[in-house]
Amino acid sequence: MRILVTGSNGQLGKEFKNNTSNSDHEFYFTDKKELDITKKKEILDSVTIYKIELIINCAAYTNVNDAETNKRQAIKINLDAVRNLVEVCEEKKIKMIHFSTDYVYNSDNLNPISECSNINPINYYGISKREGEKIIEKSSSDSIIIRTSWLYSMYGNNFVKTIIRKGQNAKKIYVINDQFGCPTYSKDLVDCTLNIIVSNAFNNYKVFNFSNEGYTNWYDFAKKIFELKKINCKILAVNSEKYKSIANRPKYAVTDKSRIKDIFNITIRKWDKALEEFIINYK
Ligand SMILES: NC(=O)c1ccc[n+]([C@@H]2O[C@H](COP(=O)([O-])OP(=O)(O)OC[C@H]3O[C@@H](n4cnc5c(N)ncnc54)[C@H](OP(=O)(O)O)[C@@H]3O)[C@@H](O)[C@H]2O)c1
Numbered sequence: 001m002r003i004l005v006t007g008s009n010g011q012l013g014k015e016f017k018n019n020t021s022n023s024d025h026e027f028y029f030t031d032k033k034e035l036d037i038t039k040k041k042e043i044l045d046s047v048t049i050y051k052i053e054l055i056i057n058c059a060a061y062t063n064v065n066d067a068e069t070n071k072r073q074a075i076k077i078n079l080d081a082v083r084n085l086v087e088v089c090e091e092k093k094i095k096m097i098h099f100s101t102d103y104v105y106n107s108d109n110l111n112p113i114s115e116c117s118n119i120n121p122i123n124y125y126g127i128s129k130r131e132g133e134k135i136i137e138k139s140s141s142d143s144i145i146i147r148t149s150w151l152y153s154m155y156g157n158n159f160v161k162t163i164i165r166k167g168q169n170a171k172k173i174y175v176i177n178d179q180f181g182c183p184t185y186s187k188d189l190v191d192c193t194l195n196i197i198v199s200n201a202f203n204n205y206k207v208f209n210f211s212n213e214g215y216t217n218w219y220d221f222a223k224k225i226f227e228l229k230k231i232n233c234k235i236l237a238v239n240s241e242k243y244k245s246i247a248n249r250p251k252y253a254v255t256d257k258s259r260i261k262d263i264f265n266i267t268i269r270k271w272d273k274a275l276e277e278f279i280i281n282y283k
Pocket residue numbers: 006007008009010011012013031032035036037038057058059060061062077081099100101102129147148149150151152156157
């Protein structure tokens with residue numbers, strides 16, 4: 001299959017690049033300079049020239065705090081550009097795998113969140129991602145949305161890399177302990193996506209949750225990172241009231257992955273096991 005990956009300079013895009021060199025599929029990786037998804041003609045040209053059968057959309061506006069003030073840009077990339085992608089998929093009768101976020105949910109009970117749970121984003125990044133999802137949900141193309149969370153990798157900016165850097169340069173740090181969620185090692189998300197492509201079972205559901213199994217809070221996540229990386233820095237727990245960020249974050253965003261596991265017959269490892277592998281490879 002000929003597959004176009006957009007946003008290939010982002011952390012997930014780079015993880016795809018790093019894990020597909022031996023694939024039977026032909027991958028065409030494009031960064032923002034080569035293919036700007038806000039320009040429909042550029043998408044159409046790439047899809048036509050490379051005879052693309054599937055798009056993996058890793059391009060997105062992902063700065064959660066900046067989205068609160070830069071709403072137009074968030075909408076331009078997370079909604080308008082997704083519409084461009086969907087229109088090209090419909091015109092060329094091809095499929096797309098798109099990534100979204102647990103921030104589209106806003107659960108106030110402590111049960112794992114399924115794909116059917118209430119949608120009610122509490123920050124503008126979540127709103128913009130949800131608007132993009134709606135276009136895909138209405139689309140006639142066989143496209144799917146994977147909602148992921150707390151993504152980390154060797155690349156770009158993410159919590160794991162930031163906390164390692166901070167821990168190596170400070171005697172003590174403060175980390176929030178009242179926000180719960182599910183870390184996702186981007187390599188596991190790539191493996192899952194490749195399994196979905198092989199299964200080709202695109203027509204059952206449009207939306208799937210994916211993260212590593214189990215859940216944690218940022219404080220315990222940081223503690224585990226320091227333990228595995230042998231970083232000797234004291235971590236002090238604070239609550240979100242004391243450590244305000246520009247954008248609101250959900251207190252409880254623990255997702256249920258039953259659907260993706262059942263439909264695509266995959267197993268997902270626990271977040272601490274995935275983290276162990278990451279830390280071994282992270283120099
Ligand atoms: N990171 C997380 O914790 C997290 C959590 C939940 C869901 N997700 C979702 O997972 C997906 C991948 O996230 P990520 O962490 O890999 O994001 P990322 O590192 O920010 O990568 C996004 C990439 O998209 C590129 N991009 C932005 N505008 C573009 C455009 N108009 N055309 C083409 N490319 C463009 C960015 O380029 P520039 O940097 O040059 O702008 C960047 O390389 C996104 O859909 C995100 O919403 C991420």
